[in-house]
Amino acid sequence: MQLTDLAGSLKRHWPVVAVAAVVGLILGVLVSFALPSRYEATASVSVNPMNADPLGASADAARSVSMPTEVSTATSAKVAAAAAKTLADDYSLSAKDVREATHVESPEDSLILDIRFSGGSPEEAADGAEAVADAYLAERQADAQAEITRLTSATQQQIADVQATSVAPEFAGAIAQRTLQLQADALGTRLATLGSIDTTPGQVVGSPEVPRQPSTPGALPLGLAGLFLGLLAGIPLALTKKEENSEIGGVDGLQAIGDQIVLDGTKDTNRADTWDIAAFMLKIPTDIGIEDPFLIMVDAEEQHGRSITPGQELVDALSRRGRSARFVDAGAINEGKISRGWPTDKKRVSWAGEIIIIDTTHLTSDANKVALATRSDSVLLARSTTDDSAALRRLAGLLRSKNVDIALTALFPPRPELMTINR
Known part of the structure; x- marks a missing residue:
């Protein structure tokens, strides 16, 4: 193709x-x-680092925050359920609806969460983003408070264990009592630290604005x-799409393909008459120089059962007009030689002063036909009304792409019609 x-x-x-x-x-x-219109609003939340373990207080507090974890928390089912409960008075949204409408992302190297909510109305989008942001902060604070409560209970239990141990007879010595007192003091300090930890989870630093334009296209x-x-x-x-009519059909079909001159021989009872007119219409110099031949490429679609090729028919027509011509069947030439530049300069010298009819009917390669056309002085196409118009259109397009003009197209009736006429 x-x-x-x-x-x-x-x-x-x-x-x-x-x-x-x-x-x-x-x-x-x-x-x-x-498509229903959708609107989007965004709430920006600043996440506060919280370290509920006083023993790790010397660590970098910012490292205690994993933003991917916070993104997962903000899009969790628990946060979605809390936000849906907040929105229940104004909008009929389930926890699943809220979760599907929420998209959370965090800019790189920041402690900011951008919570984007998609709603069916501008107000729903803004209220949804705010509800999810508030539910996330509440969930984060509840988690932190639960962790502090757990650690406080564990510390208090440890203090009670130390106090119970201090009255045991085996720990009545001064050294043992001093050790237990140090443990109690450390646990007391830890308990005091747990009571002073700030559990503020963060704050909304960018309130959602009511969108003016829908996000849907x-x-x-x-x-x-x-x-x-x-x-x-x-x-x-x-x-x-298949061609409705793959046959040329007539002169109009050929002219639609773009041929310059079409000789209509479909009404001639003898093909020789059409070829005589074709030989007359071809612009062949009267005197051919002794240094170069005059090359005419003749191409036709191969028809089984025809003993004489169109190129030979043109040679015979020229002979009847008193012009001698040599017939060359390109199909008998190795196609590799043609692609490499046949006819060579040596061959052209041997044809000097002659009219050479190069018949490409039996040549299978359109590329080689075009190559021979570029090396010829004139190009003649012989077609019948039943020949494949797509194949002719392809060849004509290739010739035009190489700036090769078709000197003449001779149109003949289909083979069965000729047989009927001859009878």
């Missing part, structure tokens, strides 16, 4: 692409109206997206 084939197919089937694009545009606009972007998707769908559909 050549690029010219693709371009030609798109040109012939442009209505398919246009219809697909329009359908995509309409569907995109309809989706914009059918409108009619214009969805329409353009539908148009683009329609084009993406329409182009391959046009390229794979």
Whole structure:
């Protein structure tokens, strides 16, 4: 498949692409109206480091905060349930709805959480972001307070154990009593420290604003997206669409392909008559220089059962006009030689002063046909009304891409018609 084939197919089937694009545009606009509008609001929360373990107080407090963990906490089911309970008076949102509408992220190297909430109305979005932020802070404070309560209870139990041990007879010695007193003092200090720890979880540093514009795309972007998707769908559909009529069909079909001159021989009862006119129409110099030959490339679609090729028919027609020509069957030449530059300068010297008809009917490679056309002085195509128009269109496109003009296209009736006429 050549690029010219693709371009030609798109040109012939442009209505398919246009219809697909329009359908995509309409569907995109309809989706914009059918799609419920969503609004987004964002609350920014500053997270306070809290270290509930006094023994670790010397550590960097900022390191006690894992922001990925805080993001998970803010999007947890427990926080969503608390936020849904807060919103229950104004909005019918379940904990699942709140959790699905919440998106939390933290800027790199910061202690800030951006809590974004998507709602069906501007007010719902703003209230939802605020409710989730408050529920997160409350949950974080409750967790911290629960940890302090646990540590306080454990410390108090340890103090009670030390006091009970101090009255035991085996610890009546001065050294043992001094050791127990030091333990009691340390535990008392720890208990006092636990009572003074700040459990403020953080604060909202950016209150959510009521959004003015919906976050969902409108009619214009969805329409353009539908148009683009329609084009993406329409182009391959046009390229794979079968030709309604793969036959040339007549002179109009050839002219639609872009041939410059078409000789209509479909009404001639004898092909020789058409070839006589073709030989007359070709612009062949009267006197051919003695240094170079005059090369004419003749191409046709191969027809089984025909004993004489179009190139030989042109040679015979020139002979009837008193011009001698040499017939060369390109199909008998190694295609590798053609791709490497046949006919060579040596071969052209041997043909000097002659009319050389190079017949490419039996040549399988379109690329080699084009190569020979660029090395020829004139190009003649012979086609019947039943030949494949797509193949001819492809060849014509390749020739145009190499700036090769088709001097003449001779159109003949289909083979069965000729047999009927001859009878």
